[in-house]
């Protein structure tokens with residue numbers, strides 16, 4: 343009799359966690375490898391679960407695919423580990439328990455760069471290893487991503503008639519990460535031929551039961567649940583799960599009432615937890631009817647908050663537009679910074695851009711300065727956001743704060759790594775890169791958080807991406823822009839360009855893009871500044887003639903700065919023939935230089951407008 347035949351009439355008990363149990367014993371490397379080096383210990387744990395009452399156990403192969411094993415340099419050991427794992431489970435089970443071959447999901451909660459092709463390859467390899475050794479069924483568990491689970495289920499269903507259990511994991515009771523209601527997800531899996539469908543991991547009994555309240559009893563499949571013991575705590579450098587076995591035992595009947603027929607445990611559970619489940623439910627009859635609390639996906643998303651300004655990408659598509667970067671100070675005195683901002687406002691700029699600790703050098707937070715510029719000077723701040731200093735929690739919270747303060751213009755950047763700046767030993771977080779950050783901000787514009795939760799409101803961010811044309815291959819840099827557009831970038835802001843040839847090269851390479859570019863220009867302040875940029879900053883090349891012009895004035899800093907302004911004015915003339923957007927970078931808080939250049943650019947822009955108006959009226 344297969345375990346599916348048994349499930350027709352009775353509840354079966356699954357086993358509990360293996361990974362967290364081994365971790366609690368001090369294993370902090372690849373625990374799947376222990377199938378080879380510590381097979382006795384693995385078999386003993388399987389036996390402990392069977393002694394506790396498990397009818398069905400699973401191989402310790404959750405992470406035994408090459409995608410996960412490669413973290414430990416074990417990607418060539420997929421076959422050995424999976425084969426040993428099946429042998430260990432079978433040896434422990436004898437004829438006292440069924441053995442499921444487990445395969446875990448790869449895509450987690452944050453946007454994953456693992457392609458479906460990679461997932462298929464990795465899955466097939468592991469699947470064949472498990473099937474070759476002979477298992478009683480397959481368990482695909484901890485899948486946050488429905489696309490991934492549907493893909494692997496489809497492959498497996500074609501390969502084998504063995505029973506297949508598919509389990510999704512939820513970070514919010516009721517919905518998958520992509521907002522699919524859990525009931526719909528399980529129905530889809532049933533439709534693709536899963537014999538048992540259910541939930542495991544992440545949620546403890548309380549929240550998993552809340553999710554199960556929304557799940558109908560499947561017509562052609564059985565329902566399973568493997569809750570975690572509790573939420574984990576982190577003490578003394580280790581994770582602990584505190585949920586106790588009595589509490590688990592008390593929840594068992596509620597799982598039965600929701601129609602669950604296969605009940606086991608996930609992270610944090612131990613043989614004691616399984617003993618509790620078995621004491622309540624082993625051999626009991628399943629319920630066949632229940633009242634479902636079907637919650638329809640109801641994201642009450644209000645219309646986007648009214649923007650105070652049109653998005654910059656719309657403005658710069660229509661007319662020339664000047665934005666200026668003014669660096670937040672490194673020291674606490676902000677007098678000069680605000681003087682500069684006022685001067686730039688008078689010069690008529692569209693937005694003031696504020697870097698996020700650029701070059702990983704600590705400065706006053708751009709969010710606070712931005713808010714003061716907005717509220718006290720009526721300026722429009724554009725906030726740079728680097729992925730270096732904040733993890734995904736901090737990034738989302740920061741963006742929610744910007745939304746609350748009415749600051750909708752952001753530049754999403756990966757950011758210069760910490761090692762280049764003030765604290766070379768500081769960690770660079772990089773939970774996500776600029777691509778994913780852009781995508782997640784756009785998700786907030788749909789009213790959804792990074793993890794897919796309802797935000798109750800749509801944000802109205804307009805998202806710029808960074809463009810570095812000062813690289814050997816501008817074509818390669820443009821490929822990155824194309825990718826950033828795919829991820830949702832609305833427009834681009836570039837590093838400074840120092841020659842007309844470069845301006846033309848950038849124009850020729852980007853004119854096919856349908857996202858506008860603010861082209862970067864920065865006045866040289868003197869000969870040393872020009873030599874530094876030319877010789878020490880990767881990719882920046884300043885024409886010999888310009889460096890000579892600056893060098894002739896090396897004894898006269900004032901005249902040198904005037905010369906820098908004159909050079910930039912002539913670059914502005916060329917740039918305005920090619921681009922609508924001008925992005926001026928203020929060197930060393932020398933705002934008088936960028937204010938003059940901004941006024942010049944605006945004046946040139948209105949001359950161009952007048953000329954084009956005259957031309958249009960004449961013809």
Ligand SMILES: Cc1cc2nc3c(=O)[nH]c(=O)nc-3n(C[C@H](O)[C@H](O)[C@H](O)COP(=O)(O)OP(=O)(O)OC[C@H]3O[C@@H](n4cnc5c(N)ncnc54)[C@H](O)[C@@H]3O)c2cc1C
Nearest residue numbers: 697698700701726755756757758776808809819835836837
């Ligand atoms: C307008 C602007 C504003 C900026 N503001 C800040 C700031 O506020 N704070 C800050 O820390 N940094 C800032 N930077 C610097 C920026 O983080 C780096 O220049 C970065 O290397 C490129 O931009 P990104 O962060 O979007 O990187 P991405 O385009 O996301 O690139 C990520 C990684 O790929 C590498 N890479 C980028 N382009 C190429 C290429 N063509 N070929 C191969 N590899 C490549 C990068 O070195 C980086 O490691 C800014 C840059 C620009 C253009």
Ligand code: MET
Nearest residue numbers: 359360361362404484543
């Ligand atoms: C990370 S959720 C899957 C856990 C796996 N079944 C184990 O306990 O090892």
Ligand SMILES: [Zn+2]
Nearest residue numbers: 543544608609
């Ligand atoms: Zn788990």
